[in-house]
Amino acid sequence: MIRSRLILLCMLCMAFVFSAVVPASAAYGDWLRHQDMIVPAGQQVENVVVAGGDVEIRGTVRDMVLVLNGNLTIKKTARVNGAVFVFGGLISQEPGASLTDNVVNVSLDTPTQSNLFAAGAALVGYWFVKLAVSLILIIVSLFIAIVARDRMMVFTDHIQRSFRQLILIGMAVTLLLGSLVVLLSLTVIGIPVALVILAVLLLFFFIGLASAAVWIGRMIPALESNLPLSSLAGAAVLIAGFNFPFFGLILFCLVLCLSLGMMGLWVRGKVRQLKRNREV
Secondary structure, three states: OHHHHHHHHHHHHHHHHHOOOOOOOOHHHEEEEOOOEEEOOOOEEOEEEEEOOOEEEOOEEOOOEEEEOOOEEEOOOOEEOOOEEEEOOOEEEOOOOEEOOOEEEEOOOHHHHHHHHHHHHHHHHHHHHHHHHHHHHHHHHHHHHHHOHHHHHHHHHHHHHHHHHHHHHHHHHHHHHHHHHHHHHOOOOHHHHHHHHHHHHHHHHHHHHHHHHHHHHOOOHHHOOOHHHHHHHHHHHHHHHHOOOOHHHHHHHHHHHHHHHHHHHHHHHHHHHHHHHHHO
16 A cells, blocks of 8 residues: 555656656656557556546456546456546546456546635635634734723833733633523523623733733844734744744733733722722
């Protein structure tokens, strides 16, 4: 199997590179063509490689047959001792023909082309959505950093001084609110409340993302005093990190916990301020 795959790879390269300039060759017992061909009965060849033409085998092929964008007809007098690969065409075999190895046929008919097109479209759509979401996150974080310039400085100072504390508080808030949202989603009355909580969490996530972006951007000495550029640079680094498999998930969870930790500190500050106002 490994030998057949290696031979296939080599033959593919040979077919695409040399078939355009060498219409026919029988050197060393191999046939390489860019047109229709026939292996006559009683004749033996080592390999048959055809690109853009049909093949009819009546004789013996000692090793492999490779047909690209063409049909293969195997007559009853034929004997193929190696693997048979047909891409972009059909295989027709008469009773009595001898095949002793693997046969692979990929026919680019209408259903196959439709499936390939659908898979390609899905892949392109996935990357397009991924790019669009990344750009939206960068733009939103930049907008928040510019609009809430004064608050950004406060939030980045919190991150600088209490990073570990924010992460721990954020983990606790995530578990608490996550459980609350799940419980509320089980009832029809609780679904609107769950949606409101999710909207608040999303808002604080964007605020935390913007704060983390400014914090990272300010690590660059040339951008330390320029809030828009530092926010843009930091957001680009974070969003690029989000797109890495596994590492992106960990980074996203860290930013989420950081954001909810900031929300927890903000709520605690507001509660303390209300208590002081009542006491006064």
